[in-house]
Amino acid sequence: MTGQEVVFALLGVVAVGSALLVVTTRQLVHAALWLVVSFGALAGGYLVLTAEFVAWVQVLIYVGAIVVLLLFGIMLTRAPIGESADLDSPNRWVAAAVAAATAAVLVTVLVMGFGDERMPLRAGGGSAEELGSAVFRTWVLPFEVLSVLLLASLVGAIVLSRSDVRTKPDRAKTDRTKPEPDGEPEAERDGEPEAAPDGEREGER
Amino acid sequence: MHLAYPTVVAALLFSIGVYGVLARRNAILVLMSVELMLNAVNLNLVTFDVWLQDRLHGGQVLTLFTIVIAAAEIGIGLAIVLLVYRNRRMIDVDRLRDLAEDRTDERPDRPASPARDEEAAR
Numbered sequence: 001m002t003g004q005e006v007v008f009a010l011l012g013v014v015a016v017g018s019a020l021l022v023v024t025t026r027q028l029v030h031a032a033l034w035l036v037v038s039f040g041a042l043a044g045g046y047l048v049l050t051a052e053f054v055a056w057v058q059v060l061i062y063v064g065a066i067v068v069l070l071l072f073g074i075m076l077t078r079a080p081i082g083e084s085a086d087l088d089s090p091n092r093w094v095a096a097a098v099a100a101a102t103a104a105v106l107v108t109v110l111v112m113g114f115g116d117e118r119m120p121l122r123a124g125g126g127s128a129e130e131l132g133s134a135v136f137r138t139w140v141l142p143f144e145v146l147s148v149l150l151l152a153s154l155v156g157a158i159v160l161s162r163s164d165v166r167t168k169p170d171r172a173k174t175d176r177t178k179p180e181p182d183g184e185p186e187a188e189r190d191g192e193p194e195a196a197p198d199g200e201r202e203g204e205r
Numbered sequence: 206m207h208l209a210y211p212t213v214v215a216a217l218l219f220s221i222g223v224y225g226v227l228a229r230r231n232a233i234l235v236l237m238s239v240e241l242m243l244n245a246v247n248l249n250l251v252t253f254d255v256w257l258q259d260r261l262h263g264g265q266v267l268t269l270f271t272i273v274i275a276a277a278e279i280g281i282g283l284a285i286v287l288l289v290y291r292n293r294r295m296i297d298v299d300r301l302r303d304l305a306e307d308r309t310d311e312r313p314d315r316p317a318s319p320a321r322d323e324e325a326a327r
Contacts, residue, residue, distance in 0.1 A: 004206045012214035019218055019241050023225035028234065035237055038218075042244055049211065051251045054268050058247075061272050066240060066279050073233050073283040077290045088228050089299050095227030099220045106216035110209070117208040119256035126255070126265050134262035135269070146273055153277035160284035163291070 004121060008048045015041035026083045032070050039063050051126035211252040219245035232286045232296040236279060243275045 001009075018037040025031050039062040046055035089095075124130070135143055218241055225238025247268045254264025290296050 002206065005210055008206065008210050008214075012210060016214060016217045016221065019221045022237055022241065023221055023229065023234075028231065031234055031237060035240065038241070039244065042218075042248060045211065045214070045248065046251055048206075049251055049255050051255065051265055051268075054247075054251055054265050054272075057269055057272055061276055062240070062244070066276060069279055069283055070233060070237060073236075073286060076287055077233065077296050079231070079233070086297075087231055087234065089230045092224075092228035095224050098227060099224035102223050103217055103220035106219065107213055110212040110216055114208040114212060114256075117256065119206055119208050119252070120258065121206055121255065122258075125258075126251075126262070131262055131265055131269070134266055138261045139263075139266045142270060146270055150273065150277055153281050157280045157284040160281070160288055 004048055008045055011041045011044045011048065014038075015045065026085065026087060027081075028074050028079045028084065028087070029071070029081065032067055032074060035070070036063050036067050039067070046126075048121075049126075050121050050123060053126055053128045053131045208252065208256055211248055215245040215248040215252070217245075218242070218248065230297050230299050232289070232298050233283075235298060236282050236286070239282075240275060240279065243271060247271055 018034045021034040043055045043058040222242030250264040250268045
């Protein structure tokens with residue numbers, strides 16, 4: 001075992017262990033925080049694999065943005081802060097069996113297929129310079145398509161989470177007939193704080 | 206470095222994500238498990254990029270694209286989850302059974318709530 005393998009094995013143990021805690025913990029907020037640990041350990045693994053730029057993007061986007069968005073979602077859905085007993089569905093033994101079967105098949109195939117292959121680790125192979133020239137020379141068309149996709153998802157998220165985009169005539173009608181319908185004030189009250197994650201999302205991109 | 210280390214880590218992460226998607230009831234936890242599966246795929250992409258010494262860096266560039274798509278997916282997914290929460294007051298995926306096959310016969314006699322009307326109008 002070389003030093004790189006030792007470091008990668010340790011980081012992999014941390015990543016897999018915290019991922020296990022993500023799917024088994026009884027506290028929602030702890031699940032999001034264990035996700036940070038898992039993604040951080042994976043970023044370290046990318047560094048060991050000489051993919052520096054991917055590692056920093058992983059830290060920026062996953063740890064910085066996606067986990068924050070998930071925490072926003074947890075808080076906006078008014079999840080209980082402490083332990084909640086019903087986070088797992090009753091069929092989780094079936095789920096565990098399926099996951100164990102998936103792990104067995106994948107690990108067997110990968111170890112049998114690539115078990116004695118060695119990969120050369122060349123420093124600087126995934127630096128920002130190399131990846132930048134690859135993106136803007138070879139992969140520039142998918143890059144641009146991806147920016148259109150991001151714009152579409154941004155517009156979609158805003159339209160989905162704003163409650164006053166297309167239902168304005170509807171609401172005026174209900175307000176006229178029924179001054180205080182039971183479902184409406186809640187929806188209106190929730191419409192306000194959801195502007196926050198949108199702003200967050202815009203900022204990230 | 207042996208190729209077995211990163212690929213085995215990726216396989217284990219992927220199956221943990223599968224377990225989370227199947228076993229969790231909270232929709233946000235399901236989204237977190239999907240993120241775990243996407244990360245496993247990313248690790249595989251980087252590993253095989255480094256192993257093949259791809260001069261075009263296809264694997265790492267595709268990893269960056271996957272990360273961006275994951276960000277878009279989590280944005281849309283959370284917006285949908287928040288919309289479900291606004292209409293139903295819960296995001297328990299086991300109890301969101303309006304599209305289930307076995308309840309179609311009891312749909313007509315159920316009174317429609319204003320929240321459901323608002324959702325249908327969208």
